[in-house]
Amino acid sequence: MTVTIIRRLMQSLLVVVAMSLIVFVGVSSIGDPTYMFVSPDATHEEIARVKETFGFNRPIWERYVYFVEGALSGDLGKSYMFNQSAMHLILQRLPATLELAFAALFLAVFLGIPLGLYSGLKPDSPFSKLIMTGSIVGFSLPTFWVGIMLILIFAVMLGWLPSTGRGDTVEVLGIRVSFLTWDGLRHLILPAFNLALLKISLVIRLTRAGVREAVHMDYIKFARAKGLAPSRIVGVHLLKNILIPVVTVLGLEFGSLIAFSVVTETIFAWPGMGKLLIESIQTLDRPVIVAYLMLIVFLFVIINLIVDLIYAMLDPRVRLAGRRR
Amino acid sequence: MTRPPFAQVLLAGAALLSLSMSASGLELAEENTLTIGLSSEATAVDPHFHTLTPNNQIAAMIFDALVNQDETQQLIPGLATEWKPVDDLTWEFKLREGVKFHDGTDFTADDVLCSFERAPNVPNSPASFALYVGNKKVTKVDDHTVHFSTPEPYPLMANDVSNIAIVSDETGCNATTEEFNSGKATTGTGPWKFVEFIPGDRIVLDANKDYWDGAPAFDKLVLKPIKSGPSRVAALLAGDVDMINDVPTTDIQRLEGDDNVTLAQGSSNRVIYLHLDQFREDSPHITAKDGSKIKNPLLDLKVRQAISKAISREAIRDRVMEGQSILAGQLLPKGFFGVSENLKPVEYDPEGAKALLAEAGLPDGFKVLMHGPNDRYINDARILEAVAQMLNRVGIEASVETMPRSVYFTRASQGGPGETPEFSLILVGWGAGSGEASSPLRSLIHSDGPANRGRYSNPEVDAVINEAMAAVDDDKRQELLAKATEMAINDGAIIPIHYQVNTWGLKKGLSYEPRTDEYTLGQSVTRDAD
Numbered sequence: 001m002t003v004t005i006i007r008r009l010m011q012s013l014l015v016v017v018a019m020s021l022i023v024f025v026g027v028s029s030i031g032d033p034t035y036m037f038v039s040p041d042a043t044h045e046e047i048a049r050v051k052e053t054f055g056f057n058r059p060i061w062e063r064y065v066y067f068v069e070g071a072l073s074g075d076l077g078k079s080y081m082f083n084q085s086a087m088h089l090i091l092q093r094l095p096a097t098l099e100l101a102f103a104a105l106f107l108a109v110f111l112g113i114p115l116g117l118y119s120g121l122k123p124d125s126p127f128s129k130l131i132m133t134g135s136i137v138g139f140s141l142p143t144f145w146v147g148i149m150l151i152l153i154f155a156v157m158l159g160w161l162p163s164t165g166r167g168d169t170v171e172v173l174g175i176r177v178s179f180l181t182w183d184g185l186r187h188l189i190l191p192a193f194n195l196a197l198l199k200i201s202l203v204i205r206l207t208r209a210g211v212r213e214a215v216h217m218d219y220i221k222f223a224r225a226k227g228l229a230p231s232r233i234v235g236v237h238l239l240k241n242i243l244i245p246v247v248t249v250l251g252l253e254f255g256s257l258i259a260f261s262v263v264t265e266t267i268f269a270w271p272g273m274g275k276l277l278i279e280s281i282q283t284l285d286r287p288v289i290v291a292y293l294m295l296i297v298f299l300f301v302i303i304n305l306i307v308d309l310i311y312a313m314l315d316p317r318v319r320l321a322g323r324r325r
Numbered sequence: 326m327t328r329p330p331f332a333q334v335l336l337a338g339a340a341l342l343s344l345s346m347s348a349s350g351l352e353l354a355e356e357n358t359l360t361i362g363l364s365s366e367a368t369a370v371d372p373h374f375h376t377l378t379p380n381n382q383i384a385a386m387i388f389d390a391l392v393n394q395d396e397t398q399q400l401i402p403g404l405a406t407e408w409k410p411v412d413d414l415t416w417e418f419k420l421r422e423g424v425k426f427h428d429g430t431d432f433t434a435d436d437v438l439c440s441f442e443r444a445p446n447v448p449n450s451p452a453s454f455a456l457y458v459g460n461k462k463v464t465k466v467d468d469h470t471v472h473f474s475t476p477e478p479y480p481l482m483a484n485d486v487s488n489i490a491i492v493s494d495e496t497g498c499n500a501t502t503e504e505f506n507s508g509k510a511t512t513g514t515g516p517w518k519f520v521e522f523i524p525g526d527r528i529v530l531d532a533n534k535d536y537w538d539g540a541p542a543f544d545k546l547v548l549k550p551i552k553s554g555p556s557r558v559a560a561l562l563a564g565d566v567d568m569i570n571d572v573p574t575t576d577i578q579r580l581e582g583d584d585n586v587t588l589a590q591g592s593s594n595r596v597i598y599l600h601l602d603q604f605r606e607d608s609p610h611i612t613a614k615d616g617s618k619i620k621n622p623l624l625d626l627k628v629r630q631a632i633s634k635a636i637s638r639e640a641i642r643d644r645v646m647e648g649q650s651i652l653a654g655q656l657l658p659k660g661f662f663g664v665s666e667n668l669k670p671v672e673y674d675p676e677g678a679k680a681l682l683a684e685a686g687l688p689d690g691f692k693v694l695m696h697g698p699n700d701r702y703i704n705d706a707r708i709l710e711a712v713a714q715m716l717n718r719v720g721i722e723a724s725v726e727t728m729p730r731s732v733y734f735t736r737a738s739q740g741g742p743g744e745t746p747e748f749s750l751i752l753v754g755w756g757a758g759s760g761e762a763s764s765p766l767r768s769l770i771h772s773d774g775p776a777n778r779g780r781y782s783n784p785e786v787d788a789v790i791n792e793a794m795a796a797v798d799d800d801k802r803q804e805l806l807a808k809a810t811e812m813a814i815n816d817g818a819i820i821p822i823h824y825q826v827n828t829w830g831l832k833k834g835l836s837y838e839p840r841t842d843e844y845t846l847g848q849s850v851t852r853d854a855d
Contacts, residue, residue, distance in 0.1 A: 030731065030732060031731075031732055031735045031736070031740075032735050032739075033731065033735070034735065035734035035735045035738050035739075036730070036731050036734065036735070037451035037452050038451070038452045039376045039377070039452045039456060039758070040755065040756070040758075040768065040776055041456065041758060041764060041767070041768045041775065041776065042452065042456060042775055043456065043775055044773075044775055046452075046453060046455065046456055047775065049453065049455075050451065050452070050453075053449060053450075054449075054451075078449070080449075080451050081368045081375070081451060082368050082369060082524070083368075083369065083374065083448075083449045083450075083502050083503075084503070089524070092524065093524075093525055096525075096526075148555050148556070148559070151556065151559045151563070152559060155559060155560075155563035155565070156559050156562045156563045159563065159564070162563070162565050163556065163559045163560045163563040163565045164362070164549075164551050164556050164557075164559070164560045164565060165526070165527070165549050165551070165560075165565070166526055266552060266553050266556075267553050267555075267556050268556065269362075269549065269550065269551040269552065269553070269556060269560075271523065271524070271525035271526035272525070275525055275552070276525060279366070279552070281731070282700070282729065282730075282731060283731065284731045
C-alpha cells in the first residue's frame, strides 16, 4: 500500500512539473496584457512603466525561471490587478466554492442514489419512468440555461429564493461559511442544485444500472431465500456492491465540481474561485490563472489518491493487490 | 424503531421556513439599505491604486477630490470651494473649511499635499494616477490654500485635479493598498464610510451623516458584483437588489413595461467609431477583390468619406442597439466642452458612396477584413457585422473578425511588425474621462496620441490641438478644440458611428440622475416624494 502511494506521488509530481510548463507557456502566449491594464488615455511613458513593472518586456524563459524560483519557495506570484498574492486570492474564495461543491455533491448523493435505487428496483413503475426521463433532461440541458430558468422561476416569478449572491456568513474555525445561517442556506439552494443537476442524473443512471445488474445475482437471491428483510438486502448487500463505480465517478466529478463551477458561479454571482478565474482570464491577470490551474492539478492528484483509498475500504481485494506488489 | 411521520417533518420544516422568512423580511424593511448590483467589480478600495471605472466609482463614494465632476462631468466644487489661475503657470485652490474625515480629524492642506505625493507612487499599480499628477508641483500657502504649478501653462488643471481622491495624511498617505482593502486606512471625507470589502461578494458602506454636501438618502449601501447581464436583471426583478447598472439593451423593452421598475437613461461620453489605417501604403488586411495587392485605399479622403456615407447610423441604432444610441458626427455628444456646433452625423447615402469610390479610382471597391472587440462595448461585435454588411452594399467586400478585448487591444495597438498597429479598419470606443474634447483629440487624433491606432497624422490639426492645450482662457480653448475637431472629422481622421446610452434599472420609487461617465454612485440615488 505504502509503495503504491509513493509511486503515485512520484507520478503526480511529474504531472505537476509538466503542467506548470504547459500552463505558463500557454498563458503567456495569449499576448501582452499592458493594454488591458493601463487607462485608455495612458501616455507612452505610462505604458513603458507598466511593461517594466510587471516584466512584460522580458523574454518568456526569463519569466518562467522567475516563476519557478518563486513557486519553489511557495510563492506562485502576485496578481497584477489586485496587487495581492495570487494564491491568497484563490484561497480566499476557496471556501465559497468548496461549500457550493459539497452542497452539490450532497444533493447528488442523497437525491441520486435513492432515486436510482428506486428506479432500479421497480423499473416498470410510472414514477421510475418519470425519474429516468427527468435524468435525460438533467443530462442534456445546458447549465447556463437551467441556471437562468431556476432564477426566473424561483426568484423572479415565485419569489421563494434569492436570485444571486452568497448570503450571510458565520466564521467557523476562521473560515466563512454560509450554510449555517438561514439566509446563507437560502442563497445556496439554487446554485447548488444547478451545479448538481448533471451529477444527480449521472448518479441515478449509474445506481440504476448497478441495481438492475445486481438484483439477479446469486447472493441477492440467496439472501432473499434466507428470509432477510428487504431493507437489509438493499441497504447492506446490494448497496455496498453497487457503490464502487458510483464512488469512483463521484470522486472524479467532485474535482470537476470544484474546478469547473465557473458557469454556475458566474450566473449566480457566487463569490468563488470559478468567478475569479473567468475574470482573471478576461483581464489577462496571468499569475492568478497560472496559480489556479496549478491548484486544480494538485487537487485532482489528491482526489484521485483519496478515491483509491476509499476503493480499498469498500473492496478488500484492492488492498490485497496493493500489498502483494 | 419508530420514525417521525414524513408529513409531520415536512410541516414542521415549512412552519420554520415561513417564520424565518417573515422575520428577515421585516429586518430588511427597517434598515433603509440600498443594494446595487454592479456589472464590474473594483480591484481595490485604495483610491490611488488603479485608475479603472469600478475603482474610481468606489473612490467617488468614500472620498472627495478637490474638484468633483457632476453627472454631466461639469466641474463643481468639492473639497476646494474655488480655483483660479494666479499667473500663467500657477493655479490657486481655496480649500473648504470645517470638513472632517470619517475619523473626526480635520481636512487641511497637508492632506492635499500628501495625497498628490502618494497618488502617482503606489507600488505595482496596473494603471497609475501619475497620468493626472504629471509634473505638477503642489505647495501649501496656508492651511486652506494650495498652489499647483506646472513648467508650462496648463488649462486642464482642475480636470486633472478632479481625478485625485484626497486621503488623510494621518491614516491614508503612508498606507499600503492592503491597508485600504482591510479598511484600516480607508478614511475619506466622502458621503459614505467604509464598512467592509469582501472581494467578489460585496462592498458595504455606511452613510456619512455629517457629509458637507448633505447626507445620502440611505443609511447603508451594499454593492454586489453581478457580472452576468440576465442575472443582474433577474436580481432586480426578484427584488434582491434595488438598482442595477448596464441594463442589457435586449432587456430594456421588457423592463420598460414592468410596473415595479423604472429606468434611468442618459447619453454617455463614449463615442463608438471606426479607426482607419492611414500610415501604410500597404495595409495588411486590404486587397483588391481578386486578392492581389493594392495601395492602401484608406489613404484617400474620398474612400474614407465613402465608408462614412455607406454606413446607415439610423439602422444600427434601430436594429442593433434597440434604439439605445445617439447618432454621432464628432468625438463627443452635444453639451460637452469643446464640441463643434457645425458637425452633424453623416447622412446614409449609398449612391454617393459608390460615386466617391469611383472618383477615387476604385469603382469596383476592394476587399477588407475588419477587426473589433466582442466583449468591450455595448453590442460591439454586432455593430461591426452591420457595418460590414453596409459596406458590401456599396461594393466594398468587407468581412469581420472579432475577439476578446484581452487580445484585441494589444494587437490593435502594437501587434504588427515593429510594434505598429496590426489591423486596417477597426471598431473602437472612446470615453472622454476629462469630460471635454481635448481627451479624444489628444489621444486619438494627435500624431503622438497613445490611442491613435490608425496613426492619422495631420500637422495642421496637431498645431491647433497644441495651441488649445496652452490656452488657459476657456472661451479661446473651446473655440480651438471645436476647430480641431472639425478639421479632423472633415479630414476623415476617424469615422464616428454613435454615442452609447447608459441605462440603469431601479425599483419603482427610486430615481437616479444618469451620468455620462457611466459611474453608479450611491449618493446620487434618491427616493421619489410620495
